[in-house]
Amino acid sequence: MSETAAFEPRVVGFLCTWCSYAGADKAGAAQLPSPDNFLPIRVMCSGRVEPEFIIRAYTEGADGVLVLACHPGDCHYKEGNSRALQRNRLLRKLLDSFGIEPERCRLDYVSAGEPEKFTRVVSETVEAVRRLGPLRLSREGGLNDGSNDA
Amino acid sequence: MECDGKPGKPKLAVYWGGSCGGCEIALVNLGERLLALDERLDFFFCPCLLDRKNKDVEELDDGAIALTLFNGAARTTENLEMARLLRRKSRLFVAYGACASSGGIPALANLDTPGSLSRTVFLESPTVENPSRHVPGSSSPYCTPALSLPKLTGSILPLSAIANVDYLIPGCPPEPETVWSAIAILTGADLPPKGSVVGAGTVPVCDECSRIRGEKRLRRFVRFHEAVPRDGECLLDQGIVCMGGATRSGCGALCPGANVPCSGCYGPPEGVADQGAAMVGALGSVLDPGELAALPEGEMAARTDALFEGIPDGAGTFYRYSLAGSLLRRRRP
Ligand code: SF4
Ligand code: SF4
Ligand code: FES
Numbered sequence: 432m433s434e435t436a437a438f439e440p441r442v443v444g445f446l447c448t449w450c451s452y453a454g455a456d457k458a459g460a461a462q463l464p465s466p467d468n469f470l471p472i473r474v475m476c477s478g479r480v481e482p483e484f485i486i487r488a489y490t491e492g493a494d495g496v497l498v499l500a501c502h503p504g505d506c507h508y509k510e511g512n513s514r515a516l517q518r519n520r521l522l523r524k525l526l527d528s529f530g531i532e533p534e535r536c537r538l539d540y541v542s543a544g545e546p547e548k549f550t551r552v553v554s555e556t557v558e559a560v561r562r563l564g565p566l567r568l569s570r571e572g573g574l575n576d577g578s579n580d581a
Numbered sequence: 582m583e584c585d586g587k588p589g590k591p592k593l594a595v596y597w598g599g600s601c602g603g604c605e606i607a608l609v610n611l612g613e614r615l616l617a618l619d620e621r622l623d624f625f626f627c628p629c630l631l632d633r634k635n636k637d638v639e640e641l642d643d644g645a646i647a648l649t650l651f652n653g654a655a656r657t658t659e660n661l662e663m664a665r666l667l668r669r670k671s672r673l674f675v676a677y678g679a680c681a682s683s684g685g686i687p688a689l690a691n692l693d694t695p696g697s698l699s700r701t702v703f704l705e706s707p708t709v710e711n712p713s714r715h716v717p718g719s720s721s722p723y724c725t726p727a728l729s730l731p732k733l734t735g736s737i738l739p740l741s742a743i744a745n746v747d748y749l750i751p752g753c754p755p756e757p758e759t760v761w762s763a764i765a766i767l768t769g770a771d772l773p774p775k776g777s778v779v780g781a782g783t784v785p786v787c788d789e790c791s792r793i794r795g796e797k798r799l800r801r802f803v804r805f806h807e808a809v810p811r812d813g814e815c816l817l818d819q820g821i822v823c824m825g826g827a828t829r830s831g832c833g834a835l836c837p838g839a840n841v842p843c844s845g846c847y848g849p850p851e852g853v854a855d856q857g858a859a860m861v862g863a864l865g866s867v868l869d870p871g872e873l874a875a876l877p878e879g880e881m882a883a884r885t886d887a888l889f890e891g892i893p894d895g896a897g898t899f900y901r902y903s904l905a906g907s908l909l910r911r912r913r914p
Binding site for chain 1 (some may be wrong): 913
C-alpha cells in the first residue's frame with residue numbers, strides 16, 4: 432500500500448457555536464455522512480480563534496485547520512467574522528513562507544440552517560489535505576545536508 | 582599563566598556564536614558602569630575583548646565560571662561545542678540577546694529550504710557574482726594536512742534547545758539598562774525562577790510608548806520608506822506596521838520615540854508563545870471592517886489580500902528576531 436493511500440489526514444475545526452456548530456449538530460441529527468478525520472472544537476465566535484491556536488494545531492499534529500464562521504453580516508459580535516477572515520488571509524500568506532500550503536488553513540461560512548454545506552465543506556477540506564499529504568513539521572536542528580561541503 | 586583569572590572574584594564569560602558583535606558593544610555601552618562591573622567580577626573569557634583561549638576554559642573545573650553571557654546563534658558545530666562547554670563550566674548560563682534567546686537575524690535563514698543555505702548565499706542570491714561557482718566548505722583539498730572548518734548547522738535553534746539555559750536577556754542588542762539590571766539580578770541573592778527573561782519588562786512595548794492610540798480603522802498599510810509619520814500619534818494607526826503590540830517592553834519604546842516602528846527586537850511579551858501569530862492577530866483587527874461590509878461573500882478574500890499587499894514579507898517582518906523561538910521554527914523540510 433502506498434503511503435498516500437495509508438494516509439488519513441487529521442483536520443481540526445474551530446466552529447462558531449452560533450452558526451456552524453449548530454449546523455454540524457443538524458448534520459448529525461440528519462445522519463449526513465461526515466468524515467471522522469474531522470476534530471471539531473466549539474468556540475464562541477470565529478473572531479475568538481487566535482492565529483496561535485491554529486499554529487498550535489499544526490505543531491500538535493493537525494494536517495489542516497478549518498475555521499467555520501457565521502455568514503458575513505450575521506456574526507453575533509458584529510465584526511468577529513471579518514476579523515477572522517482578515518487573520519485567515521494574512522496567516523495563509525505567513526504559512527506560505529514556512530512551506531505550509533494555504534489549503535491547510537481554510538475559512539468558510541456555515542449557518543445553523545446549512546447542515547449539507549457543513550458536510551460538503553468538511554469533506555472538501557479533508558480531501559484537499561489528503562491530496563497534499565501529511566504536514567510533517569520538523570523542529571529539529573541537525574546539520575546542513577552537506578551542501579556546505581560542495 | 583594565571584589561567585584561573587584573579588582569585589577571589591567570581592568569573593564572568595561573554596562568548597559569541599554566530600553574531601554581529603553588537604551584544605559585546607551593548608556591554609561596552611554600559612560606559613563607566615563597566616568599571617563597577619570589573620570591580621565585582623573577573624572578566625575571565627571574552628574573545629571579542631580578551632586574549633584568552635578555549636583551552637583555558639577547558640582546564641577549569643565544572644561550574645568554575647559564575648556567569649556566562651552567551652550571545653549569537655548556534656550556526657556552526659563549533660558554536661554548539663562552545664555552548665555545551667560553557668554550560669558545563671558555568672553556574673549560570675544565560676542566553677544574552679535576541680540571537681541566543683530566539684534565533685535573531687541569523688535564524689531568518691530557517692525560512693530557506695533546509696540544507697540549501699550555502700547554495701542560496703553563494704550561488705543563487707540575485708546580488709551574487711560567483712563565476713567560478715565556489716561554495717565555501719568545511720574542508721580544504723589545498724592543504725596538507727587537510728584543513729577542516731566547523732560545519733554549518735541545518736537550522737538555527739534557540740540556545741535553550743542546545744544546552745540548559747538558566748535565564749534569557751532579550752534585545753538586538755539589549756539596551757544598557759536591560760544589561761545592567763539583568764547583571765544586577767543575576768549577581769544578586771534573589772534569583773527569579775529558572776527560565777525567566779531578566780532585565781526587561783513583561784508587557785507590550787505599546788504600554789511604554791508615549792504615542793496616542795486611537796480606534797484603528799485602517800484602509801491600507803504603508804511601507805516605512807513611503808511614510809512620513811505624524812508626531813504623537815500611534816504609528817500603527819497611521820498604517821505603519823509597528824510590532825510594539827507583540828513585543829516585550831524594557832527598551833523604553835526607543836524606536837517609536839525616534840519615529841521608527843518597533844521591529845520586535847525584545848521578542849514576544851510574557852505569556853505570548855509566538856510573536857508572528859500575535860502580530861497576525863493584531864493586524865487582523867486593525868483594518869476597517871467597513872471595507873468588506875458591502876462586498877459579496879466571494880469577493881471578500883481578494884479585497885482583504887489587496888489590503889495586506891503593503892506587507893510584502895510577513896514572516897521576515899513578524900519573526901525578524903524570534904523565528905527559532907517560534908512555534909514553527911523553520912520552513913518545512
Ligand atoms: S503600535 Fe507602535 S507606535 Fe503604536 S503605541 Fe504601540 S509601540 Fe507605540
Ligand atoms: S522599540 Fe522595538 S525594535 Fe526598538 S529597541 Fe524597543 S523592542 Fe527593539
Ligand atoms: S458569532 Fe459566529 S462568527 Fe461571530
